[in-house]
Amino acid sequence: MPANENIRHIFRNSMGVTTCIWYKNGLFMSMLDSDNKWGPPFLLSDNTTPDFSALLKSDDDICTCFVDYGGRLLYMNACEEKKEPIVLLESLICGTYPYNVRLVEADSFIHAFYVVSHNRKQLLTYQKIGGVRNEMPEVEGVIIREGKNFAVCADETDIHLFFVTDVQGISLLVHRKISDGRASKPVTTPFPYSPSLRLQAVMAKDGPIYILASSDEGNDNSVIYKFDPILNKFSKSLEVYNASSGHGSDSLILVRNTPYVVRSLKSSFLFARISRDLKTVADESKIDLSGREIPLKCKYQSNFKKDKDFRCDFTPMLFGSGLKFPFDLKTLAMQKNNNEDEDxxxxxxxxxxxxxxxxxxxxxxxxxxxx
The missing domain is CATH 1.20.5 (Single alpha-helices involved in coiled-coils or other helix-helix interfaces)
Structure with missing residues (x-):
């Protein structure tokens, strides 16, 4: 599985302070000042590989999880003056070192998810961090061999995990809920698409979870599913983009609980607004880039009250002279949505x-x- 070398983690805390964490021959962090200018970077760790994740906790602290050059999985609080990494996993006892690390917060604990390759299988592994001691890793599923990642999202109490697996030659999209450390029985739906599509998942405030499956370069179909955690079932999938839409990477965002799929092209962005019942692409638009703007795919998380109507797994951000979204959140929030009948x-x-x-x-x- 490819590492997250080109992914920036952008955090906005409850006071509106923005921080960026990224990898470039080490793990670095920088803060955005009041003039929308990046401050000097400072090193978090010089012993990390590009395989890392970071999380903004509900108390505004930032934590990171990364693989070091020895193949160990380490966890560290980035805001502490004396940063002492905690070893979560010694890779030698499980096979090759973990990939695609993800962190989420639920039930007042931090939870780590990662993939360990063992006996030619990609084992999706879960580990709870905190308490008296860190719990032992548990395998929650086997990702199909061609699979590139998994998706995870959480509310205050439950974690929702999505991945593609193979059962007797049939590809299935799988959901498992983890609550109080215990995983539910898998719920599946057919996945008649390339198993190498990358997954993203975002949970709306009113309950439904939207799952996007798309290729890295936009050379395959991009499809979206909806999972209802109350009825415990998937909806039928909807195709959003295909190869003729232009080559680029896709991001799943939610604005006032309405899903959008954003395709980042070389000099523009495509926006597809999806009906909440997932029956149709309700609206499509295009935004052109200016010459100085540098679009980068980011993980964005915010505790700031002005961002309460925005959620995402990944989102494009514009770097260069500071930082901004390539779209206007207020404009998207005011778009007319025919949601009353759907709700x-x-x-x-x-x-x-x-x-x-x-x-x-x-x-x-x-x-x-x-x-």
Missing amino acids: RDQLHEHIRALEDRIGFLENTIREILRP
Whole structure:
């Protein structure tokens, strides 16, 4: 699996202070000043490979997880004056060293996910960090051999994990929920696309999770799924872009719970607004780049109240003279969305599902109490 060498992690804390963490022959961090200018970079670690992840915690602290040159998986709080990495995994006991490290926060703990190659299998591994001691790694699934990554997102209590696996030659998109350290039974849906598509997942405030599968260069179909955590099922997929849309990488963003797929081309961006029921691409638009702007794909996370309507897994950001989005969030938020009928249909579907469950429980109780 390729490392995250070209990915910048952008964080905006609750006070509106913006920080960037990136890799270039070491792990570095820099802050954006009030004039939208980057301050001098300072070194977090010179013993890290490009395989790293970073996370802005709910208390505004920043933590990182990375693989060192010895193949060990290390965890470190980036904001502490004396940074002492904690060893999570000695790779020699599990095979080759872990790849594609991801961090999420849920139930007041940090959780690490990574892939360990062992016996020609890509083992998706989970480890809870914190408490009296760090828990032992657990394997949550086997990613298909051609698979390049997995996707993970979380709310305050639950973690939702998505990956593509192979069962008797059939590719399946898999969901597993991790709650209180325990993983649910897998929920699957057919995945009739290239297994090498990269996954992104973003959870809306009102519950649904959107999953994007796209290629690195836009030379294949980009498709989006929706997973309903209440009904515990996937929707049918929707094709957003294909090779004729132009070569570029895709990002999944949510603005006021409405999904958008952004394709970054050489000199412009394509925006596709998706209907929340995933039945159609509701609107398409294009934004051209100016000559001085440098688009880079970033992981963006914010605790700032003005960003409360924006969520993403990856998003394009414009570097050069400071930092900015290539789109106007206020403009996207004000776009007319036909969501009322969709929300009403979804609510009725949830009510019918709950009624069915209640009916099943009532019948079960009657059978138990029958003399």
